Amino acid sequence: MNLETMIFYFFAAILLFAAARVVTARNPVHSALFLVLAFFTAAALWVTLEAEFLAITLVLVYVGAVMVLFLFVVMMLDINYDLLREGFWSNFPLALTVAVLMAAEMTLVLAGRNFWANGNGGAPNVHGPGYSNIKELGRQIYTEYVYPFEIASIILLVAIVAAIALTLRHRKDTKYQDPAAQIAVRRNDRLRIIPVQPDNKLRPQAADATPSAEQQS
Amino acid sequence: MEFFQSLLGPFWPVVWTLVKIVAIVAPLLLGVAYVTYAERKVIGYMQVRIGPNRVGPLGLLQPIADGLKLMMKEIIIPSGANKKLFLLAPVLCMAPALIAWAVIPFTPELVLANIDASLLFIMAITSMGVYGVVLAGWASNSKYPFLGAMRSAAQIVSYEIAMGFALVGVLMAAQSLNLVEIVKAQQGASFFSWYWLPLFPLFLVYMISSVAEINRAPFDVAEGESEIVGFHAEYSGMAFAVFFLAEYANMILVATLSSLLFLGGWLPLFDFAPFTWIPGFFWLIAKICFVLFLFLWFRATFPRYRYDQIMRLGWKVFIPVTLVWLLFIGGMMQTPLGYLFH
Numbered sequence: 001m002n003l004e005t006m007i008f009y010f011f012a013a014i015l016l017f018a019a020a021r022v023v024t025a026r027n028p029v030h031s032a033l034f035l036v037l038a039f040f041t042a043a044a045l046w047v048t049l050e051a052e053f054l055a056i057t058l059v060l061v062y063v064g065a066v067m068v069l070f071l072f073v074v075m076m077l078d079i080n081y082d083l084l085r086e087g088f089w090s091n092f093p094l095a096l097t098v099a100v101l102m103a104a105e106m107t108l109v110l111a112g113r114n115f116w117a118n119g120n121g122g123a124p125n126v127h128g129p130g131y132s133n134i135k136e137l138g139r140q141i142y143t144e145y146v147y148p149f150e151i152a153s154i155i156l157l158v159a160i161v162a163a164i165a166l167t168l169r170h171r172k173d174t175k176y177q178d179p180a181a182q183i184a185v186r187r188n189d190r191l192r193i194i195p196v197q198p199d200n201k202l203r204p205q206a207a208d209a210t211p212s213a214e215q216q217s
Numbered sequence: 218m219e220f221f222q223s224l225l226g227p228f229w230p231v232v233w234t235l236v237k238i239v240a241i242v243a244p245l246l247l248g249v250a251y252v253t254y255a256e257r258k259v260i261g262y263m264q265v266r267i268g269p270n271r272v273g274p275l276g277l278l279q280p281i282a283d284g285l286k287l288m289m290k291e292i293i294i295p296s297g298a299n300k301k302l303f304l305l306a307p308v309l310c311m312a313p314a315l316i317a318w319a320v321i322p323f324t325p326e327l328v329l330a331n332i333d334a335s336l337l338f339i340m341a342i343t344s345m346g347v348y349g350v351v352l353a354g355w356a357s358n359s360k361y362p363f364l365g366a367m368r369s370a371a372q373i374v375s376y377e378i379a380m381g382f383a384l385v386g387v388l389m390a391a392q393s394l395n396l397v398e399i400v401k402a403q404q405g406a407s408f409f410s411w412y413w414l415p416l417f418p419l420f421l422v423y424m425i426s427s428v429a430e431i432n433r434a435p436f437d438v439a440e441g442e443s444e445i446v447g448f449h450a451e452y453s454g455m456a457f458a459v460f461f462l463a464e465y466a467n468m469i470l471v472a473t474l475s476s477l478l479f480l481g482g483w484l485p486l487f488d489f490a491p492f493t494w495i496p497g498f499f500w501l502i503a504k505i506c507f508v509l510f511l512f513l514w515f516r517a518t519f520p521r522y523r524y525d526q527i528m529r530l531g532w533k534v535f536i537p538v539t540l541v542w543l544l545f546i547g548g549m550m551q552t553p554l555g556y557l558f559h
Contacts, residue, residue, distance in 0.1 A: 001234060003227075030357060033302075036348070056334055056341045064344025068351065072367070119502050132333055134394060179529070 008048060015041040024083055027073045036067050050127065053134045222497035237329055241318050249465045250280035256339050256394035256513050263517040282422065288455035295357060298451065302356035307452070318554050319412045321473055322397045324483050324497045331503025333397045336388060338383060343430075346467065347373045350439070350448050353460070357451035366513035368441035369432055375531040376426040382539035383423040387478045389484035389546055390558050400482035407488065411481035415558045419543045420479045420536045426510075427471040431464060431528065434516035468512055469505065521535065 018038040026032045039062045046055035141149050222229050248523055253267065254276070261268025269276035320335035322328035331336060347370050354366020388394055390412055391402040403411045413420040429436040435542060440447040449460045482504075483497030522530070546558050 029302075033352075052332070052334055053337070056337045059341040060337070060344055064341060064347075064377070065374070068347055068370065071348075072353055072370070075351070075363075134334055134337075176525070 004048065008045065011041045011044045011048075028077075028079055029071065029078050032067065032074050035070075036063055039063050039067065050133065053137055075109065222440070229459060237541060238262065238319075241329060245315070245318060245466065245469065246462075248283065248469055249462055251398060251433075252465045252468060252509060253283070253461075254280045256516070259510065259513045260477060260517045262310065263514070266504040277360065283456070287455050287458040292454040293451075295359065296453050297358040298437065299356040302352050303451075304367075306319070306349050306353035307456050307463070307469065308349070308357055309352060310463040311459050311466065312341045313346045314463050314470055315496045317360045317470055320396065322400070322477070322482070323501060325397055325401070326396065327498070329399060333396045336399065336478075339396075340384065341478055341559060342519065343470070344377055344466075346463070349463070353452070354448040356447070357448075359451055361446040362431040362448050362450045365439065365446055369448055370480065372432070372436065372524075372527060373533075375528060376535075379422055379426040379531055379535035379539055380430060382536065382543065383416075383426070384421040385411060386479070386546055389543065389550070396477055397481075400484065401476055404483045410485050411479060411484070412517065413479040416479065416546070418538055420475075422539050423475060423479065424508075426491065426531065426535055427475065428512060428515060431467040431471060433464070433512055435519035435522050436527055436528065437516075437521065457508070468509060472505045472508035474499075475508050476501060480504045480508070485559055501548075 016039055018041060021034040022031050022038060025034060039058060043055040043063075046052075046058065106177040127197045221232075225232055237274070248299055250292060256270040257279070257459040269279040272278040272282045294303055315341045319329050319339050320332055322331065322335075342376065350373065351370045354363045354370075357363070364467050379404070391399040393399055393402065405411075409488040428434075436448075438445060440449070452460065481500075483501045485500055549555055549558055
């Protein structure tokens with residue numbers, strides 16, 4: 001067993017353990033954290049497959065952004081754990097069917113002839129040290145697959161706009177400041193200088209002349 | 218060295234890499250300790266005080282005394298806390314700040330792992346630092362740390378976007394994701410060829426958002442020593458200190474990154490005789506120290522931002538500015554003036 005195989009088994013074991021704990025952990029926050037661990041180890045496995053750009057993107061997007069939001073939501077929910085487990089056995093047959101189907105599909109893909117086509121037994125072609133995964137990916141995306149790529153990005157954009165439009169509610173009672181108005185304020189709007197003679201103490205009517213709280217705001 | 222190589226056989230690469238890691242992390246941790254000292258001294262002088270001067274000559278042993286004190290203290294774990302995650306959170310805060318150094322080049326040759334996508338790697342690794350903050354707040358099982366965690370996590374996530382866009386500008390100009398290549402692309406006659414000039418708006422955005430990203434003043438709503446209850450309110454002793462060590466390690470990291478990306482890394486100030494005599498490594502260290510000094514200076518100068526203003530600045534000012542400047546760079550590169558942006 002060489003070093004690469006040892007690394008593979010090391011990460012694969014962690015990945016399987018983490019993935020199993022995602023569904024078996026009692027606490028949803030622990031589940032989310034095990035999912036993070038699963039993503040991270042999957043990224044490590046992708047690196048060993050020479051897909052370093054995809055691996056780093058997986059960490060950047062899923063671990064660094066998506067799962068943080070997930071964790072936010074899970075932490076703020078008040079979840080009754082027993083209620084979550086109630087329907088386990090009634091849903092079990094359906095879940096089992098889906099799982100078996102997915103396992104069968106994966107087997108079909110892995111057993112297919114095209115998967116082993118390069119003759120390396122499923123391992124990727126080994127490239128020299130000067131080979132840039134990212135350049136190759138960029139070239140493919142922006143030449144050969146430019147239309148699917150652009151269509152996908154437009155769909156994502158529409159999804160973002162739709163999500164914002166659905167959740168954006170203008171509240172009447174929100175207090176906020178208009179920075180432009182704050183900056184545009186001049187001295188004369190807020191301040192009044194009252195000459196006070198040193199020999200001649202402030203009279204009651206002079207006190208009335210100081211700007212009231214209403215004018216100041 | 219050959220002797221060790223034959224002694225350890227197949228384990229030699231592992232051991233050698235570990236030795237190199239220690240050679241990077243040990244000076245880094247020492248640097249972290251002395252940034253705390255520098256901060257107290259610099260801010261002291263800026264406020265017409267002397268700063269620490271009791272422990273050792275000029276107070277130079279102060280960080281060690283502080284470290285010893287914190288290690289002697291008891292780590293109190295609240296009874297309602299989730300013990301494992303409570304102790305894991307400071308580790309998760311500290312680890313990304315150290316892992317990122319794996320790909321930082323000190324000279325064109327001196328780098329632990331000269332990988333192709335090093336800039337992307339750093340962005341991915343530093344984006345994980347937020348887990349420490351979120352978990353610290355949640356595992357404490359107390360509402361104030363939890364609110365503090367929400368506040369600083371939202372801030373970190375927001376400023377990461379502006380920071381990422383600023384880095385996109387750098388890699389567009391350098392046409393590479395490799396940090397060594399990015400520094401080499403800034404080679405020129407003087408400091409005017411470094412990227413701070415052609416990418417000036419991005420440089421500003423990067424500097425300001427990195428201050429916000431590491432929760433430093435004037436964006437330090439995460440801790441704000443005396444006024445605000447932050448995500449680490451339930452921590453004590455060394456567990457609390459690790460959060461602070463992580464903050465200072467992150468400070469050094471972003472200072473190094475801004476020196477590499479915008480201030481020409483190990484390149485000398487001018488490319489002629491007296492300046493080129495100094496080795497590149499010392500130029501890099503000098504630039505890092507300069508940026509760190511700026512961070513300390515900011516803290517002594519600016520009043521703290523209000524939270525809604527922090528969010529407004531990140532989302533409504535920095536992100537549009539970076540997007541417009543990216544479009545501008547992309548457009549200019551297609552014109553005859555494009556050489557200015559390479």
